[in-house]
Structures are given as C-alpha cells and as structure tokens.
C-alpha cells in the first residue's frame with residue numbers, strides 16, 4: 001500500500017478494458033462494465049470462506065478472488081487470459097499479494113496442481129463454453145464440496161423441457177465467445193449427471209445462480225465415466 005492514489009490510477013488506466021467495477025485501492029474505482037457486488041450478495045459466502053480452499057474459475061479482474069482472500073479463503077484463480085491481459089495483475093499489485101493463478105482453459109485445469117477445492121466458483125463462464133457437459137465433468141473433478149454456478153440462462157423459449165439455445169457467431173450480446181444459453185431445467189439436469197446435488201437455485205432476468213454439493217453416487221458417475229473414458 002505504498003502507492004499514491006495517482007500512481008494507482010495510472011496502473012488502472014494501463015488496462016484497456018475492465019470487467020469488474022470495484023474500489024481496487026482506497027479512493028480508486030476501476031472503470032468496469034459490471035458491478036459484482038449484486039452477485040456477491042447472492043452467493044452468501046461471507047461466513048464460509050475462512051480456512052477453505054477455493055477455486056475461482058474465470059476470475060477475470062479478480063474482484064471475487066481478492067474478496068474471498070480478505071475473508072480468509074485460500075484462493076486459486078483460473079482464467080484463459082493472461083493476468084496481464086486484464087485487470088487481475090493490477091489487482092494483485094494494488095492488493096499487495098500474488099495469487100496462485102492458472103493461465104489455462106477450463107478444460108485444461110491441472111487437478112494435480114490444485115487438488116479438490118472446498119468451494120468452486122464458476123461464475124459467468126458456462127455460456128462461453130462450447131462443451132458444457134465436459135466442463136461440468138472437469139469442475140466435478142476439482143470440487144470437494146460446494147459449487148456456486150452463475151450463468152446466462154434463457155428460459156423464455158422453453159421452461160419445462162431441459163434445453164439450451166445455441167447462439168451462432170456473435171449473436172449473443174455481440175460477443176463471439178458466447179455459445180449456449182441453457183434454461184434452468186437444463187442446467188439442473190446437467191449438474192445431476194455431472195454428480196452434483198442442487199441445494200438452491202434462483203433466476204432473475206436472463207441469469208441463473210445455482211448452489212450444489214458433490215454426490216459420490218457411482219451409478220451417476222458412470223455416465224460421465226463412459227462419455228470421457230473408454231469402454
């Protein structure tokens with residue numbers, strides 16, 4: 001914290017695009033397009049971070065990573081962008097701590113490197129992934145207890161039938177990194193088959209939040225074992 005606010009502002013200005021809007025240094029707020037506090041409050045994890053191993057998949061500018069660290073969590077961050085390519089590296093400098101950061105695609109997270117985390121945050125990432133089931137299978141292998149998942153979720157075209165809408169090219173929000181918007185029933189069923197038990201879920205607008213815990217039922221794991229193994 002030996003930096004002046006102006007030096008901190010210059011560091012923040014060196015990043016061309018911020019996703020998270022938050023006070024990154026006393027009196028210095030990042031020019032992010034997304035206020036993460038709304039979702040943070042819905043996660044209900046303030047009392048659950050201390051002493052826990054936590055994996056923040058798709059950490060972006062690190063708002064959640066830093067906050068969980070402040071609350072006593074042992075956090076590993078993952079993102080397929082280099083930490084210097086977005087605000088994460090600047091967040092570390094201004095917070096005064098370097099996090100364990102895996103620069104990789106979610107499908108390639110090194111399980112040996114992190115083991116199974118008590119808490120896995122998988123927020124705002126699912127709809128960016130071409131293979132949602134494969135991602136859930138991976139996330140299950142990384143999760144020792146609790147998963148918090150948040151995603152874009154279209155429920156207007158089909159509510160009762162588990163279904164996902166595919167978005168061609170950049171037709172979802174003008175962003176070519178978007179692929180699918182699964183409805184809530186689809187997400188819950190995919191989580192079931194990936195060996196998670198849903199504890200609570202909530203939708204607002206076109207977003208969905210799910211909290212789930214791991215299941216060790218071998219009958220359920222068989223489906224994924226077949227899909228990603230060999231017979």
Ligand SMILES: C[S@@+](CC[C@H](N)C(=O)[O-])C[C@H]1O[C@@H](n2cnc3c(N)ncnc32)[C@H](O)[C@@H]1O
Nearest residue numbers: 058059060079080081104105106123124125128
């Ligand atoms: C919409 S942002 C969500 C950021 C944060 N989790 C939140 O909820 O505010 C998606 C983040 O996931 C990362 N991401 C997208 N696809 C990824 C993938 N296949 N593997 C790893 N990270 C990915 C992006 O770089 C970005 O930082």
